[in-house]
Amino acid sequence: MDGKGKLHVMFFPFLGQGHLIPMSDMARAFIGRGVRATIVTTPLNVPTIRGTIGKSFDSDSDSDLEIVSMKFPCVEAGLPEGCENTESIPSPDFVPLFFKATTMLQTQLEQLILQHPPHCLIASSFYPWASQSAANFNIPRFVFHGTGVFALSASECLRLYQPHNNLSSDSDPFVIPHLPGNIQMTRMMLPDYAKADGETNITRLLLAIKESEATSLGVVVNSFYELEQAYAIYYEKLQGRRAWYIGPLSLCSQNQEKGKRGKEASVDEGDILKWLDSKKANTVVYVCFGSIANFGESQLREIARGLEDSGQQFIWVVRRSDREWLPEGFERRTEGRGVIIWGWAPQVLILDHQAVGAFVTHCGWNSTLEAVSAGVVMVTWPVSAEQFYNEKFVSEVLKIGVPVGVKKWARIVGDNVASEALVKALNRLMVGEEAEARRNRAHKLAQMARTAVECNGSSFCYLTDLIQHLRSIAHLPH
Structure with missing residues (x-):
């Protein structure tokens, strides 16, 4: 199809950091195995992709x-200019x-x-219409959800069996039926769209995604x-669709470029590393709530x-630029044992440092x-989307996390948690011993x-299998 005899895959990530970054890492993994990659995005998101892909993959060379x-129709849809x-x-x-x-x-x-004919399209789940686009050109389409199969299975079980419908109150616990692991939740923890009566925009979108x-x-x-084995088996049975487990995609980043993933960090990488180098192993708490979650001033003060009060050393990433809410004298009192990063942080770089002993996420x-x-x-502090499922997975299935005690799903602004709960x-x-067991x-x-x-590991083999599968569909030599 492209005259070079090389497999050519087109990637179409959803326009949010949670999809742009892993799908850029994914493109990089495919390129590393001799595949041509085209990533489709909008002008404002090109720097995020370039930052994640890294200098060693400069498209000019x-x-x-x-x-x-492609142009994002923000104004046509009623959004402000530049909302991409x-x-x-x-x-x-x-x-x-x-x-x-x-x-x-x-x-x-x-x-x-048409202009860059690929052999295959890997598109985010949030573009359900992409299956039709791929079919129009007689090429296969693969779905990328941006989450693990535990959460996908949990939400599908709730959709199919509706266990949350006959409860006397929103705080009554129920077990997710048929999901391995005896996982309990409450209605309060469920996304608003999982509890919606009748059709809404989001339930229509979810149905289109399913179809x-x-x-x-x-x-x-x-x-x-290996991370989600029981759920991988269950998910494929539930969906009747094959899945290829090719992660963690963040491990595809080369060491020297860890700090460049996503956006430009708002702190000097060298300074952060120097500060971490001065700390003992497992003594620093890293606090970061992603690119969407938003907390009010009173919650930030509690954090x-x-x-x-915890007495722990910390790095805290705060997305806001204003500082008026900070408790008086906080920065002075925590000088030397705490660092605040205002804006975007080189997260993988920080987490990989031996000084970091815990992550408030x-x-x-x-x-x-x-x-x-x-x-x-x-320390698990879910806010929205599928994060309450992920909390259950981390704290109850993997047993490597402790819930801070958030009870209620929120679209953007998180549930209130007191400082004592964090301590x-x-x-x-x-x-203590419990902490040691979790760390091990x-x-x-x-x-x-x-x-x-690594070579011949499960994700490596899944990727090999996927590439061979695509080559045979495209009638290319293996």
Whole structure:
């Protein structure tokens, strides 16, 4: 199809850090195995992809990678100019308009498929219409969900069996039926769309995703088989679709480029590393809530108090730029034992440092997997999306996390947690035999993650199998 006899895969990530970064890592993994890759995005998101792919894959000098962009119809959809990714959505009210804008990309995608004909399209699950686009050109489409199969299986069980419908209150626990592991949840922890009565924009989107997955060739998962084995088996039975486990994709980053993934860090990498080098192993707590979660000033003050009262050393990433909410004298009192990074942090670089002993996280799947890969235990503080499922997976299945005690799913602004709860969770994670047992389990999982992506590891073999499968569909020599 492309005259070079090389397999050519087109990647179409959703326009949010949680998809842009792992799908850029994925393209990199394919290129490393002799495949040509084209990544489709919009102009504003090109720097994130370039930062993640790294200098060694500069498209001007490397014909195996091309980044092509299309215009994002923000104004046509009723969004402000320049609103091209989930981080730039001005308020939750604009989320439906953002999704509406993504449905208007189909014609442009099909033009790009014509101009850069691939043998296959790997597209984010949030573009259900991409299955039709691929079918129009008679090429296979694979789905990328951006989460693990535990969460996918849990949400599918809830959709099928509706165990949360006949409860007397939102705080009554129920077991997720048929899901291995006897996992208990409450209605309060479920996403609003999982409890919606009747049709809403999001339930329609979820149904379209489900239908497009059924017509796709399969699912590509950023996870490794050993991590979610029981759920991998269950998920494929549930979906009747093959899945390829090729992660953790963050391990595809070369060491010298760990700090460059995603956006430009708002702190000097060398300074952070120097500070961490001065600390003993497993003594620093890293606190970061991803690119979407937002906390009000009172919650940020509680976090500050909790970090101060815990006596632990910490690195805390705060997305806001204003500092008025900081408790008076906080920075002075924690000088030397605490660092605040205002903005974007080189997360993989920090988590991989031996000084980091715990991670306070919103349980986004990328962050969860990066912590697993680094062997770091977690204080789980879920906010939205599928994060409450991930919390259950980390704390109850893997047993490498301690919940801070969040009870309620929220779309953007997290549930309120008192400083004492953070102190208590950090103590459980950092001190004593229980903490030691969790850390040992985390270290074993990190070793398994590294083995999975090495030659002949499970993820390595899944990727080999996927590439061979695509070559045979495209009638290319193996």
